Amino acid sequence: MGLFDKKPKENLNKKSNIKSINDYQWLALDVGTENFKARYVNIGLTYDAPTYLAEDYEKNVILYGEEAKALIDKTNENVVIKRPVRDGNIADPDALQRILAKIFQDFRLEIKDSKQADKNRNLIVLMATPSEINSVQREALENIVHRLGALRGFVQEEVKMAALGSGQDIFGTAIMCVDIGGGSTDIAVLSNDSILYSYTTHCAGDYLTQKIQEYIAKKHALKIGTKEAEDVKKNIGSLLKYQDEKPYTISGISLPRLDSQPGETMSISKTIEITPEEIRENVMQVQFREHVIPSIRRVLRTSGEKAAGSVSDLKKKGKGITICGGGAYIKKIDEFIKEELAKEYFIEVKAEKGTKPIRQKYEGDIFEVRVAQNPLDNVIDGCVKYRDTIYKKLIAEQNPNREILTKDEDLG
Ligand code: ADP
Ligand code: MG
Numbered sequence: 001m002g003l004f005d006k007k008p009k010e011n012l013n014k015k016s017n018i019k020s021i022n023d024y025q026w027l028a029l030d031v032g033t034e035n036f037k038a039r040y041v042n043i044g045l046t047y048d049a050p051t052y053l054a055e056d057y058e059k060n061v062i063l064y065g066e067e068a069k070a071l072i073d074k075t076n077e078n079v080v081i082k083r084p085v086r087d088g089n090i091a092d093p094d095a096l097q098r099i100l101a102k103i104f105q106d107f108r109l110e111i112k113d114s115k116q117a118d119k120n121r122n123l124i125v126l127m128a129t130p131s132e133i134n135s136v137q138r139e140a141l142e143n144i145v146h147r148l149g150a151l152r153g154f155v156q157e158e159v160k161m162a163a164l165g166s167g168q169d170i171f172g173t174a175i176m177c178v179d180i181g182g183g184s185t186d187i188a189v190l191s192n193d194s195i196l197y198s199y200t201t202h203c204a205g206d207y208l209t210q211k212i213q214e215y216i217a218k219k220h221a222l223k224i225g226t227k228e229a230e231d232v233k234k235n236i237g238s239l240l241k242y243q244d245e246k247p248y249t250i251s252g253i254s255l256p257r258l259d260s261q262p263g264e265t266m267s268i269s270k271t272i273e274i275t276p277e278e279i280r281e282n283v284m285q286v287q288f289r290e291h292v293i294p295s296i297r298r299v300l301r302t303s304g305e306k307a308a309g310s311v312s313d314l315k316k317k318g319k320g321i322t323i324c325g326g327g328a329y330i331k332k333i334d335e336f337i338k339e340e341l342a343k344e345y346f347i348e349v350k351a352e353k354g355t356k357p358i359r360q361k362y363e364g365d366i367f368e369v370r371v372a373q374n375p376l377d378n379v380i381d382g383c384v385k386y387r388d389t390i391y392k393k394l395i396a397e398q399n400p401n402r403e404i405l406t407k408d409e410d411l412g
Contacts, residue, residue: 018399019122021391027107027150028383029100029127030158031141033085034182034205034326036065036099037380040107041387047103053082053095064102073225088130088184088200090137097144104148123150126390128161128379131186131198154390158379159186159198162324165382166372174303174310175319176367178296178337179378180327182206187295189303189310193389196310197302203291205326209233211283217255219282220272224252234329236276239284239336247273284330293340296321300365311365320368328375338369 026041031051038047049065056063058078063071071079084096125145129138138155145153163177164170171193179186182205188198213229216222224232228250236248251271304311314320323333342364348357372378 018395021387023122024151024391024394025123026384026387027123027125028380028387029103029125030161030379030383031085031090031096031127031129032158032181032379033083033088033130033184035376036103037377038103038107039380039384041384043107045107047106051083051085051099053084053099055080055082062098064099073227085130086183087202088132088186090129090133090141093137093140093144096141097148100144100148121149121151124387124390124394125150125153126383126386127153127155128158128383129155130184130200131157131159131188131195132184132200152394156383156386157186157188157195157198159188160190160193160195161380161382161386162186162372162378163188163190163322163382164385165378165380166322166324166375168322174307174313176299176314176321178292178321178323180204180292180323180325180330182326185292185295185325185327187299189299189314191307191310196306197299199295199299199302201291201295203287203295205230205233208237208283208287208327211287212237212279215279215283216250216252216274219278220274221255222250222252222270222272223255224250228252232274232279236274236279237284238276238280238331239288240280240332240339242276242331245276247275249273285336288336289340293337296337296341297345314367315365317368320370322370322372324372324375324378326376328371334369334371338367341369342366 022042028039028041030037034051036047036049036051039045050069052065052068052072054063054068054071055061056079068081071081082092082095084090084092084099086092090096127141127145129141133141133155141155142153158181159177159179160170162179163175166177168175168177170190172191174189174191174196176189177187184200184202185204186198186200189196209226209229212232213224213226216224216229216232232248232250236245238245249271250273251269253268254270300311300314321337323337327333344364345362346359347362349360350357374381
């Protein structure tokens with residue numbers, strides 16, 4: 001073997017100094033208001049539980065996930081239930097850190113003080129959070145996972161990950177995603193891997209559950225728990241008439257009626273039947289027309305102003321609107337959104353300061369509207385897919401002078 005034969009081999013070795021995507025460990029996290037999902041990609045471990053934590057001061061224990069959620073409506077002064085993500089925001093970073101620490105422990109990931117941290121640790125954490133969180137919260141989250149032992153933490157908007165996970169091309173021209181979670185409905189038009197414009201309404205899962213509870217209290221003088229109201233929503237919650245509608249039986253505690261007579265006897269527990277139609281007409285349609293539909297229109301209008309052509313792009317075949325998140329399971333949601341957007345609508349516009357607002361008429365628009373497959377998994381699926389993009393960012397950071405990276409070279 002001649003001396004020169006060795007040269008190409010050395011070059012090859014040099015090239016392999018760049019870590020391949022599989023040299024890193026990847027942890028994807030969907031930090032939802034209602035559900036917390038994690039996937040430890042390299043080993044295929046998963047975690048999926050309600051984003052709840054309960055502290056029982058009497059028994060001195062901390063409960064997580066289902067066990068903690070089960071204590072809602074049953075708490076006494078010794079039990080405190082914590083929901084770290086509320087209304088599309090990180091409301092309790094400390095509780096979130098504890099849930100994360102538990103996941104790290106469950107997955108047997110290193111937990112070390114950052115001072116003694118092993119320089120070779122290679123865990124990359126990719127987190128999807130509500131789009132509305134600010135840069136301080138974003139940085140705080142990245143620091144939390146760093147403290148827990150990760151090499152790096154990256155935060156991405158939940159709605160973007162949902163769109164990617166639902167199979168849409170977030171790297172191309174305009175697409176629209178409506179992610180209806182527990183605490184917020186995030187609506188966005190995206191293109192070129194970024195959000196063109198997004199808007200969040202708090203009319204989402206928890207809010208609809210609460211409105212069902214209020215309606216049943218007012219109309220039927222029956223107090224039902226949060227869990228029962230959520231079951232009503234999941235079982236008969238609909239936006240248009242659906243096949244095989246049947247009344248639904250619920251139990252609760254009688255409330256005194258406004259017209260009750262003094263001395264009238266009241267049974268404490270009561271069971272009644274409610275119909276899908278009354279929930280649809282008095283709760284679901286009302287709330288969607290008041291909050292969700294105007295929010296979608298607002299995102300469409302503003303995106304159109306920001307990027308000419310984005311709305312006509314959305315009207316093309318195969319594009320349109322994809323509905324993700326648990327709320328996508330509401331019966332007939334796709335047909336209802338399509339029908340409502342096609343209707344003409346009015347907006348009050350102020351022409352000049354001091355003048356009366358003018359009611360301006362707008363024509364409706366026709367879009368394809370579809371419900372994503374496995375809507376509860378879109379965000380975590382998106383995070384797993386987005387690993388390629390993060391990997392390219394990492395390589396670009398380490399090798400700022402390196403030219404265009406090709407998939408074959410760097411994705412191993
Ligand atoms: P988050 O991202 O905020 O954690 P998810 O996308 O996991 O929220 O969705 C949770 C919400 O979806 C809850 O409010 C839950 O009640 C609602 N949900 C789940 N299944 C259904 C269903 N079949 N019908 C209506 N709503 C549902
Ligand atoms: Mg979500």
